[in-house]
Amino acid sequence: MPHLTILPVLVPLIGGALLMLPPLVGHPQRQRLTGIACSLILLAVSINLIQATSNGQMLLYAVGDWQPPFGILLVADRLSTMMILLTSLLGLGSLLYACAGTDEQGALFHPLFQFQLMGINGAFLTGDIFNLFVFFEVLLIASYALLMHGGGKPRTRAGLHYVVLNLAASAVFLTSLGILYGTLGTLNMADLAVKVQQLPESEAPLVAVGAMLMLFVFGLKAAILPLHFWLPQAYSAASAPVAALFAIMTKVGIYAILRVYTLIFGDDAGTLSHLIAPWLWPTALLTLSFAAIGLFTSPNLRRMVAWLVLMSVGSILAVVSFHRPEATGAALYYLLHTTLVTGGLFLLMDMISQQRYKASDRIVGARPVAQPALLGGLFFLGSIAVIGMPPLSGFVGKALLLKSAHHVNEMIWYWPALLGSSLLAIIALSRAGSSIFWRVSGAPSEKRTHPLEVMATLVLLASSPLMTIFGGTISEFTHATAVQLYDTHHYIEAVLSVEAAP
Structure with a gap:
């Protein structure tokens, strides 16, 4: 199907537009059915895309038949389709949870949800840095x-900080694009990679400035220290399904770092090769360590999960900075695991807080929850998975991360940071679980969880045992994805030498 590549953008775009029309707007049940149908279609498209690219093939789509390096080009390879499938799974779980009643707390939730998916998918598919900026917006x-x-x-305050910071980042992004375009005359990623290889030494410092400004933008999206301070407040204040979907947002920043600084400023970039390596390694370690401290001192459950998201960012980017396919393959496996599990934990913590009345999600003793076996079992499953204890996928992912750090200097710094943060996570989650489920008094809560909320949470948390069962297949795929990512010559030749589907 020639138009398969653009469907992850078109499906949520058309779905969001339909959800704003009179037959659907103002009718919650119709909006829910339409939103879920769009998410299921998007999931089916994602599965077809990942099957089409699993053999290493790259799908190119030239919007308006403007061939590269001109016009809007969409590129589907293993990495982009893997990220789209991850977004589709996370989006479906989040939307199912919202359909239990959270979507009625404000207007236009469903159209906005679809437009959010459209922007995320577009960012993963675009082959042009300017269009990456557009999809970011x-x-x-x-x-x-x-x-x-x-x-x-709380949400208004967090939203104000979030908007101001991202508007500033957008201005910096535009500045960096202006520098790169003025110097190199193109913004197509493959064409940029070729132009950087041919860059005169006299112009290299200016291009380096543009590249470092982009790192600031991508670092803010990924919430790298010291650009992380917006994340705990924003994620803990957001409603549960929104926070769960936001678990993919930091991964958009990680994807941009992987794509841009491997393809354009990779091994063949001359004096600009591995430009960000001296910055990425220490900031990733600091992010991991600081997030572990934040998790340990968190006063409530939602903020704990927000710090867990930040811990995953540091864990992944530290390994990405090694710039080796086997290391990046391990990071991608862990990225899949942590995104789905932390998304499920955001939903779970909301279910717990609903049954604790005034205590909400604060880590204090309170009345017993109405469903201690269900919520306690899910809390145990999610905690074991996110901490990285056997036999779930968190253990497999962290074992792969530790194995990827095989140089002495890497082991000396990364192993203590990763294992120490895991120890603090064990203590923090054990304390939270004992406070919520054991330090109880009074009559049990009467509020029970909606079945749709339980199903949505299970959809995301069940990914961990499934990723363990199919761990060999998934790790082989992530390794092949990393190998394709570092084969920049293949990417450049595919984009610039082959006519893209119009």
């Missing part, structure tokens, strides 16, 4: 409104 505009869905002072 699409997903950010939707996320501004979704973050404040349901209203309230």
Whole structure:
């Protein structure tokens, strides 16, 4: 099917537009059915895309038949289709949870949700840095409104900080694009890679400035220290399904770092090769260590999960900085695991807080929850998975991460940081679980969890045992994805030498 590559953008775009029309707007049940149908179609498209690219083939799509390096080009390879499938799974689980009633807390939730998916998928598919900026803006505009869905002072305050920081980042992004275009005359990623290889030494410092400005933008999206301070407040204030979907947002920044600084500023970039390596390694370690401290001192459950998201960012980017296919393959496996599990934990913590009334999600003793076996079992499953204890996928992922650090200097710094943060996570989650399920008094809560909320949470948390069962297949795929990512010559030749589908 020639138009398969653009469907991850078109499906949520058309779905979001339909959800704003009179037959659907103002009718929650119709909006829910339409939103779920769009998410299921998107999931089916994602599965077809990953099957089409699993043999190493790259699918190119030239919007308007403007061939590269001109016009809007979409590129589907193993990495981009893997990220789209991950987004589709996370989006489906988040939307199912919202359909239990959270979507009624504010207007236009479902159209905004679809537009958010459109922006995320577009960012993963684009082969042009300017269009990466465009899709960033699409997903950010939707996320501004979704973050404040349901209203309230904490969400308004977090939303204000989030908007201001991202508007500043957008201005910096445009500045960096202007520098690169003015110097190299193109913004197509493959064409940029060729132009950087031919760059005169006299112009290299200016291009390096543009590249470092982009690192600032991508670092803010990924929430690398010291650009992380917006994340704990924003994620802990957002409604549960929005926070769960936001678990993919930091991974958009990680994807951009992987794609841009491997393809354009990789091994063949001359004096600009591995430009960010001296910065990425220490900041990733600091992010991991600082996030572990933040997790340990968190006063409530939602903020704990937000710090867990930040810990995953540091764990992944430290390994990415090794710039080796086997290391990046391990990082991609862990990225899949941690995105789905932390998304499920955001939903679980909301279910727990609903049954604790005034205590909400604060880590204090309170009345017993109405469903201690169900919520306690899910809390145990999610905690074991996210900590990295056997036999779930977190253990497999962290074992792969530790194995990828095989140089002495890498082991000396990375092993203590990763294992130490895991120890702090064990202590913090054990303390939280004992406070919630054992330090109880009074009559049990009468509020029970909606079956749709339980199903949505299970969809995401069940990914961990499934990733363990199929761990060999998934790790082989992530390794092959990393190998294709570092084969920049193949990417450049495929984009610039082959006519893309119009």
